[in-house]
Amino acid sequence: MIYLNGKFMPIHEAFVPVLDRGFIFGDGVYEVIPVYSRKLFRLNEHLNRLQHSLDGIRLKNPHSSEEWQHLLEQLIDYNDSDDQYIYLHITRGVAKRDHAFPVNVAPTIFIMSNPLLPPATALLSSGVSAITAIDNRWVRCDVKAISLLPNVLLRQLAVDVHAIETILIRDGFLTEGAASNIFVVKDNTLLAPPKSNLMLPGITYDVILELAVTHHIPHEVRQISETETRNADEILLTSSTKEVLPITTLDEKPVGDGKPSIMFNRLYTLYQDFKNTRMRDSS
Ligand code: PDD
Numbered sequence: 001m002i003y004l005n006g007k008f009m010p011i012h013e014a015f016v017p018v019l020d021r022g023f024i025f026g027d028g029v030y031e032v033i034p035v036y037s038r039k040l041f042r043l044n045e046h047l048n049r050l051q052h053s054l055d056g057i058r059l060k061n062p063h064s065s066e067e068w069q070h071l072l073e074q075l076i077d078y079n080d081s082d083d084q085y086i087y088l089h090i091t092r093g094v095a096k097r098d099h100a101f102p103v104n105v106a107p108t109i110f111i112m113s114n115p116l117l118p119p120a121t122a123l124l125s126s127g128v129s130a131i132t133a134i135d136n137r138w139v140r141c142d143v144k145a146i147s148l149l150p151n152v153l154l155r156q157l158a159v160d161v162h163a164i165e166t167i168l169i170r171d172g173f174l175t176e177g178a179a180s181n182i183f184v185v186k187d188n189t190l191l192a193p194p195k196s197n198l199m200l201p202g203i204t205y206d207v208i209l210e211l212a213v214t215h216h217i218p219h220e221v222r223q224i225s226e227t228e229t230r231n232a233d234e235i236l237l238t239s240s241t242k243e244v245l246p247i248t249t250l251d252e253k254p255v256g257d258g259k260p261s262i263m264f265n266r267l268y269t270l271y272q273d274f275k276n277t278r279m280r281d282s283s
Pocket residue numbers: 032151176177178179180181199200201202203204205238239240241
């Protein structure tokens with residue numbers, strides 16, 4: 001079941017008019033929220049980011065946090081899996097095609113949920129490959145906009161060479177992945193690019209940095225040059241659906257010794273422990 005504009009229905013019954021501004025202009029924002037054991041992961045943080053995205057496109061939030069929570073919990077109940085990932089999408093609604101904002105038009109609200117499967121163990125044990133590309137997106141990458149054409153094109157560059165992600169470089173510095181955040185490890189220090197308008201403030205990124213603080217893992221939040229990225233001992237990818245993955249090949253060259261290494265193993269274990277104690281503990 002999915003949710004569309006006030007109703008729950010099977011996805012094959014869900015239709016949006018062709019004049020929806022999401023379809024015409026990509027005029028909308030979205031969120032992806034993991035659900036573990038039927039509980040929403042970091043809901044407040046996801047709703048805060050949704051508000052930031054809505055503010056970024058000057059669209060009023062159609063619901064309070066309590067209303068969102070109620071809607072999402074109903075959708076989780078309608079779906080079978082205990083672990084799911086929610087895709088929540090809001091557009092500026094349906095109106096005659098005109099770039100100017102329409103007046104008094106209701107937004108389109110679409111929410112679906114799919115089973116959330118952890119990354120295959122083979123990916124965790126051998127690591128994944130990535131390529132690099134110039135970050136040619138707009139300069140409001142902090143807004144989780146549904147207009148993802150640049151991300152789609154950049155990600156496809158990786159798919160074309162059987163890599164899993166494209167790591168983006170802007171003006172000589174690492175920003176993020178086409179659909180993920182990227183961390184670099186050098187000399188046992190975890191390096192994270194600072195949040196700015198040039199990257200999406202990842203919810204998983206925040207969890208990883210919190211774990212680094214709590215467990216006294218040396219870390220620095222600062223700009224990371226392309227050269228540092230290429231000479232990294234380890235590179236890690238994070239996202240809500242992939243959690244944390246080791247990138248062991250970059251542009252066909254091994255990262256460090258080409259195997260998942262100490263920092264990945266440590267953070268992966270800490271992330272799983274964090275998830276299991278917060279989300280699975282029924283006590
Ligand atoms: N993407 N950067 C970009 C460009 C992303 O698209 C994503 C996530 C992230 C990671 O953010 P988070 O940890 O909050 O998932 C960073 C989602 C999963 C997607 O578009 O499907």
